[in-house]
Amino acid sequence: MPQTQFDVVIAGGAAVGSAAAYFLTADPGFGGSVAVVEPDPTYQRCATALSAASIRHQFSTEENIRMSRFGTEFLRAFGDALAVDGVRPDPAFHEGGYLFLATPAGLPVLRDNHALQRREGADVALLDAAALRARFPWLRVDDLAGGTLGLSGEGWLDAYGMLQGLRRKAIAQGATYLPRRVTGIERAGARVTAVRLDDGQALACGALVNAAGVGAPALARLAGIELPVQARKRSVFYVQCPERLPGCPMVIDPSGAYFRPEGQGFIAGIAPPPDQDPECFDFDVQHALFEDVLWPLLARRVPAFEALRCVRSWAGHYDMNLVDQNVILGPHPDLDNLYFANGFSGHGMQQAPAVGRALAELIAHGGYRTLDLGRLGWRRILEGRPIVEKNVV
Ligand SMILES: Cc1cc2nc3c(=O)[nH]c(=O)nc-3n(C[C@H](O)[C@H](O)[C@H](O)COP(=O)(O)OP(=O)(O)OC[C@H]3O[C@@H](n4cnc5c(N)ncnc54)[C@H](O)[C@@H]3O)c2cc1C
Structure with a gap:
């Protein structure tokens, strides 16, 4: 029974x-x-x-x-x-770090968050634009005031x-x-x-x-x-680019676009504008969002991404707490x-x-x-x- x-x-x-x-x-x-x-x-x-x-x-x-x-x-x-x-599972955890970027307008919030993160014991460094340029020569920093970089503990799996x-x-x-x-x-x-x-x-x-x-x-x-709580669709794009980006962490652009290394390429994504983000349960990838919004933002931040190629994509759903x-x-x-x-x-x-x-x-x-x-x-x-x-x- x-x-x-x-x-x-x-x-x-x-x-x-x-x-x-x-x-x-x-x-x-x-x-x-x-x-x-x-x-x-x-x-x-x-x-x-x-x-x-x-x-x-x-x-x-x-x-x-x-x-x-x-x-x-x-x-x-x-x-x-x-x-x-005796079989040890391997979640393939790679501590590649996160890099949150800020324009001058976003810097006060970035600083406040950084102070809180440090108080909580997080291993996060605040870098100015010159330090960003020195550390990530492939990154365009002309519009940036700084960024916060996770030095350990953050990454992907x-x-x-x-x-x-x-x-x-x-x-x-x-x-x-x-x-x-x-x-x-x-x-x-x-x-x-x-x-x-x-x-x-x-x-x-x-x-x-x-x-x-x-x-x-x-x-x-x-x-x-x-x-x-409502389902909100988010698409992920796997792209390849002829150029390498040494030391690339998970980068969060001030626009909300993100990218990070994955295998031989990168994954990237961005939330749709709020007025185009209804409750949604289908799995259709938001290709126009990639072409019209995400790719231009990626190429603006990393000139090498002008030459990227989207190889694969998928969509899933956030369980979004509306409050x-x-x-x-x-x-x-x-x-x-x-x-x-x-x-x-x-x-x-x-x-x-x-x-x-x-x-x-x-x-x-x-x-x-x-x-x-x-x-x-x-x-x-x-x-x-x-x-x-x-x-x-
Ligand atoms: C594109 C995308 C990118 C994301 N990136 C990140 C990230 O980088 N880092 C991060 O931390 N989070 C990320 N998230 C969020 C993260 O994936 C989710 O918050 C997390 O996986 C939620 O786990 P869960 O087990 O609650 O839900 P799910 O993984 O959605 O699992 C819910 C399960 O419930 C089952 N179920 C549904 N209804 C019933 C029912 N009536 N009875 C029994 N079972 C039921 C479903 O079959 C499903 O397997 C991302 C999400 C998406 C969509």
Whole structure:
């Protein structure tokens, strides 16, 4: 007989759901049963697998810096901590750094962010235009006042590899993955008692985690909760360029365009203008955005990019928190045992380890034990006190 009762059911088994399953099953204070309900074991369409797979400490919110710093520690120790039967998973973490560039108008904000990042212990240097030119001779700096460069801890990885490593270890530690979708939630007063799956089966549960990415608002609605999160499409372009750019980090242009090395080329992207960025669930790549907006910006910043060639492209979706572009984490005041981890707004892959650990602490111990992420809970949303992240890429 298949098991129909679990202490914790996690809806969504990509980076965040699998990290929660890993940390719960690793916690000696927990000892309960965990089911991860994930309808797509190929992970083809989840944000985790389609992301730009990069991690930075350069945020404007303390909690985001702390979560990413933990993400770095976790990635550095990944192979040892997540080995299964002697096989060490390799998330291919490369500490290539982030470079945020600023015009004179943007310099005060860059400086403020840098001061906060330094206070938080991030290894980030503030460089003026001359220092940028000396360090990155391929970069056009004539309109820039400076930039902040991550010297260690920031970079990029194989996000799919991280997800698979978490999933395999969670399974080895006792988690059950079910290739199904949650289609119903049963409540008794202020508690979730069971979920219904798309094959009609019911799973009784002591707690439910919403880790459903852009599926999270629909899942929340099943419990009668409106989550202020929408799917926003983001395209990624893999380009090749005849010239090498020695020491190229992940570069964030003042326009919002980004690029970083990937294999023999680079990946690049930019958000569409706000008035052309509706809620959207299709996967059609925004080719006009590349031709009309992104390529000219890239070539303006790096003259060698005049000669680039777009080789491949794909689109995925941010689970955009419309209130303040930060994760909504923890239970809703109306439902004690429904835990949310949604609205990552483009920085959830790197936060998955910290958020997975945070969820495990909330569920197993009733409160945060390591990083205090209480400010990122529902209360700020319901009381209209946003914690706005200024560095959304
Ligand atoms: C183009 C792009 C670039 C990005 N770049 C970065 C980056 O560089 N760095 C970074 O940190 N973040 C980045 N992100 C954001 C990051 O990918 C996400 O924030 C993160 O992967 C979210 O993980 P998740 O597990 O919450 O969601 P997802 O990875 O989207 O997974 C959600 C899972 O839930 C499942 N699901 C949905 N509905 C249900 C249901 N009803 N029942 C059960 N399961 C369900 C889905 O099948 C899916 O597998 C990027 C995102 C995109 C789209």
